[in-house]
Amino acid sequence: MPNTIHDGAKNNSPPCASWRLEDQSVLLELSGDWHRGGPDVTTIGNSSGRSADRYDVQKLGAFDSMLPAFLLAHLRAHPLPSGTTPSFEGLPLNLCGLLKLALAVPEEIGAQITKPVSRAARLGKLSLKAWKSTLDVIEFVGQCSMSMGRLICGRARFRKQDLWLSVQECGIEALPIVTLISFLIGMILAFVGNAQLTNFGANLLVADLVAIAMVREMGVVMTAIIMSGRTGAAFAAHIGSMNANEEIDALRTSGFNPFDYLVLPRLLALVIMMPMLTIYSNVVGILGGMMVGSMVGIPTVLFWNETLLSVNLTNASLGVIKSVFFGAAIAVSGCMQGMRAGRSSAAVGQATTHAIVAAITWVVVLDSAFAAIFTLLNI
Amino acid sequence: MPAKISVHKLTMAYGPVVIMRDLDFEVNEREIFVIMGGSGCGKSTLLRHLVGLMEPSEGCIFYDSNNFTATTIEERARFIRRFGVMYQWGALWSSLTLGENISMLIEEAGQQSPKTVRDLVAYKLSLVGLAGYEDYYPAQLSGGMKKRAGIARAMALDPDILFLDEPSGGLDPLSAKRLDDLILHLRDSQGCTIIIVTHELASIFGVADTALFLDPVTHTQGALGNPKHLRDHSENPAVRLFLNRGLTPIPAS
Numbered sequence A: 001m002p003n004t005i006h007d008g009a010k011n012n013s014p015p016c017a018s019w020r021l022e023d024q025s026v027l028l029e030l031s032g033d034w035h036r037g038g039p040d041v042t043t044i045g046n047s048s049g050r051s052a053d054r055y056d057v058q059k060l061g062a063f064d065s066m067l068p069a070f071l072l073a074h075l076r077a078h079p080l081p082s083g084t085t086p087s088f089e090g091l092p093l094n095l096c097g098l099l100k101l102a103l104a105v106p107e108e109i110g111a112q113i114t115k116p117v118s119r120a121a122r123l124g125k126l127s128l129k130a131w132k133s134t135l136d137v138i139e140f141v142g143q144c145s146m147s148m149g150r151l152i153c154g155r156a157r158f159r160k161q162d163l164w165l166s167v168q169e170c171g172i173e174a175l176p177i178v179t180l181i182s183f184l185i186g187m188i189l190a191f192v193g194n195a196q197l198t199n200f201g202a203n204l205l206v207a208d209l210v211a212i213a214m215v216r217e218m219g220v221v222m223t224a225i226i227m228s229g230r231t232g233a234a235f236a237a238h239i240g241s242m243n244a245n246e247e248i249d250a251l252r253t254s255g256f257n258p259f260d261y262l263v264l265p266r267l268l269a270l271v272i273m274m275p276m277l278t279i280y281s282n283v284v285g286i287l288g289g290m291m292v293g294s295m296v297g298i299p300t301v302l303f304w305n306e307t308l309l310s311v312n313l314t315n316a317s318l319g320v321i322k323s324v325f326f327g328a329a330i331a332v333s334g335c336m337q338g339m340r341a342g343r344s345s346a347a348v349g350q351a352t353t354h355a356i357v358a359a360i361t362w363v364v365v366l367d368s369a370f371a372a373i374f375t376l377l378n379i
Numbered sequence B: 001m002p003a004k005i006s007v008h009k010l011t012m013a014y015g016p017v018v019i020m021r022d023l024d025f026e027v028n029e030r031e032i033f034v035i036m037g038g039s040g041c042g043k044s045t046l047l048r049h050l051v052g053l054m055e056p057s058e059g060c061i062f063y064d065s066n067n068f069t070a071t072t073i074e075e076r077a078r079f080i081r082r083f084g085v086m087y088q089w090g091a092l093w094s095s096l097t098l099g100e101n102i103s104m105l106i107e108e109a110g111q112q113s114p115k116t117v118r119d120l121v122a123y124k125l126s127l128v129g130l131a132g133y134e135d136y137y138p139a140q141l142s143g144g145m146k147k148r149a150g151i152a153r154a155m156a157l158d159p160d161i162l163f164l165d166e167p168s169g170g171l172d173p174l175s176a177k178r179l180d181d182l183i184l185h186l187r188d189s190q191g192c193t194i195i196i197v198t199h200e201l202a203s204i205f206g207v208a209d210t211a212l213f214l215d216p217v218t219h220t221q222g223a224l225g226n227p228k229h230l231r232d233h234s235e236n237p238a239v240r241l242f243l244n245r246g247l248t249p250i251p252a253s
Ligand SMILES: Nc1ncnc2c1ncn2[C@@H]1O[C@H](COP(=O)(O)OP(=O)(O)O)[C@@H](O)[C@H]1O
Pocket: B014, B019, B038, B039, B040, B041, B042, B043, B044, B045, B046
């Protein structure tokens, strides 16, 4: 077996390719051992822009893919006029077979050409992309509304189990983390408030501070941020990998509307559960504040009475109303990124990231808008 | 010369579910060995055992007379470096281009000049008829192209043993024929041992030296031998049926 790889036995003489012109025909003499990881190939003479007519392999030692790769690169770089086949005269039979096989399918050109783009063109592309993604959002929200419409008319088809599964995923299973975060936020608010308000001897007002901050802002915003990271990301990853596996195409061709089937139950689940989680978070936050209160010497009964005085129905409903919108924004971001994801595992990862970023951005933007509206309306 | 691979009393199971029991066969160096059987009978599972992705629930596997099943992790890694594996669905790394899928392995294996790496990648892709597709991402390819790219990646480091899981499934007849040629040329020029999972009868008869039939009914080895011989003379009617496409099985003589 002269032409096989001898594992380990690399008795290297360096690989060498020397070109010679002999009575009008180009001769390529190959010598040495051609091993991946061995010394670099020395080329002697040049082929004068032609491919070899004959080969001389008298001094050729052992070789692996290095040799056919070298020969192929040269053959591709110096293509023969169409219609003629390159000559492999003198090459060992098996090498010749491999090369013929490699040349059997012509190279796909155009694939490799990636034109350099100017800055202006790149900026233009970027703005077009931004515009397109805005349109995408609008389209997606529109689709969701139509899906909602179908639901109200009773024509939306989806599996009821999916809805309950989503409700469980974004409701009960989120309780532990919501409890922890809300309790800590309540405590932090009470600590900060207490440190400032004792200076004025008004530390009973800590109760008002905690209650109002929780029910108007912190409860709903923290819950929304938790749900963005938890549920929004899960939606994007799940739907994204379904997309990558052509499962969504299969839904379409089986006559299901992927919006009704995938997006609607998730959207509904989050819109139903967000208000409940928000109310829960408010209560837990106030309890956290109360604990700090009792540590700094505000009797629990007093704290409780003060809380009841400061929270009225208007106040309390503000957070809950916002939570419905936040829930919708999170579900839409997650599902949209999933549905729009590319068909690879890397694309699923990107979709998840984008879903979280988009959801948190939307939550904060919407919250600012609500703040402006509530200020105008004087509530 | 000891057998390249020998499998002794191998039993494969997922938990309590036994897929195949008491497999016993040997693969010689430079042999083209085909694993065949209906879909779901455990061919991919057998391949996963051979490359060390799954542990036998009983029995063991020897490479060059070294016990692969009972050896240390480092020793096993040394064997695995000489394997090239192509998975049933390609299993290309989707965040890398085809070129990078292959060049990553070559660069990892040792210092190379960029031109050498480029030439090697181009050569491997040309062998499977994908010349010029270096900059495509796997998601931009058809199923058959992904398979072929998977084969190119498995060949990247000129492995001693090449494992191919249904390489010709989903290929057009011309590509499938070229693939058979490629397998024969690889064996002849580089002396590698090739294990193929396939049900393509044409390629079984075209390339296989030895074929192993997994019998899904008895969960045991149905037959072992040269496929042309098995087609006409196997004692197991299921094997004759399989190799005759379910038509007019010739009675064993
Ligand atoms: N991860 C798994 N867990 C349990 N059973 C499995 C698993 N993967 C495959 N199986 C079962 O093992 C059997 C063989 O599967 P496989 O080896 O993939 O078949 P094939 O011969 O088509 O390649 C099938 O019956 C399948 O149901």
